[in-house]
Amino acid sequence: RKEVEQDPGPFNVPEGATVAFNCTYSNSASQSFFWYRQDCRKEPKLLMSVYSSGNEDGRFTAQLNRASQYISLLIRDSKLSDSATYLCVVNIINNFNKFYFGSGTKLNVKP
Amino acid sequence: DGGITQSPKYLFRKEGQNVTLSCEQNLNHDAMYWYRQDPGQGLRLIYYSQIVNDFQKGDIAEGYSVSREKKESFPLTVTSAQKNPTAFYLCASTNRAYEQFFGPGTRLTVL
Numbered sequence: 570r571k572e573v574e575q576d577p578g579p580f581n582v583p584e585g586a587t588v589a590f591n592c593t594y595s596n597s598a599s600q601s602f603f604w605y606r607q608d609c610r611k612e613p614k615l616l617m618s619v620y621s622s623g624n625e626d627g628r629f630t631a632q633l634n635r636a637s638q639y640i641s642l643l644i645r646d647s648k649l650s651d652s653a654t655y656l657c658v659v660n661i662i663n664n665f666n667k668f669y670f671g672s673g674t675k676l677n678v679k680p
Numbered sequence: 681d682g683g684i685t686q687s688p689k690y691l692f693r694k695e696g697q698n699v700t701l702s703c704e705q706n707l708n709h710d711a712m713y714w715y716r717q718d719p720g721q722g723l724r725l726i727y728y729s730q731i732v733n734d735f736q737k738g739d740i741a742e743g744y745s746v747s748r749e750k751k752e753s754f755p756l757t758v759t760s761a762q763k764n765p766t767a768f769y770l771c772a773s774t775n776r777a778y779e780q781f782f783g784p785g786t787r788l789t790v791l
Contacts, residue, residue: 660780670715
């Protein structure tokens with residue numbers, strides 16, 4: 570079983586739509602959670618950390634549900650520039666500070 | 681500007697040849713990581729280092745070697761023992777908030 574699982578998509582949405590991605594993780598010892606964005610043939614870039622109480626950064630909202638072991642990312646008012654692959658990442662600090670990456674969810678925002 | 685640099689951007693290797701990928705960071709981060717990404721796949725951990733002169737094998741260390749003689753530098757050698765080295769190689773370092781930052785990557789192709 571993979572440590573982190575994501576729906577690969579693609580999610581095809583029109584501009585202005587609201588889209589949500591979910592990610593599940595298997596290790597209850599996971600302690601830090603993140604969403605990254607990766608453009609085609611580029612490195613992943615940190616989009617936002619995910620906090621237990623949930624957090625928002627502009628059009629992006631991230632939530633964590635420890636009981637069910639899933640993380641979500643909500644994008645409101647989608648822009649063409651949001652088209653990318655979104656990676657869910659968890660960190661287990663006690664396990665030599667290793668990071669586990671999902672395979673990513675591809676988002677296509679269309680005009 | 682602080683950041684992570686990787687060189688070269690593109691690298692071509694002949695069969696049986698060892699090659700070394702450079703990774704340098706000026707973020708004063710202790711922990712550094714090497715990942716491999718294959719097309720349409722997630723990131724897989726090759727090696728990581730929590731501190732100078734110490735490193736651990738990741739999930740796919742066979743055919744690779746690293747050194748960590750300086751805090752700023754974490755070079756990766758792809759040896760001839762690595763049977764399928766063609767991939768996108770990403771170096772990363774982590775701050776104290778466990779946020780991971782990536783270099784621009786090196787694309788390695790075996791001729």
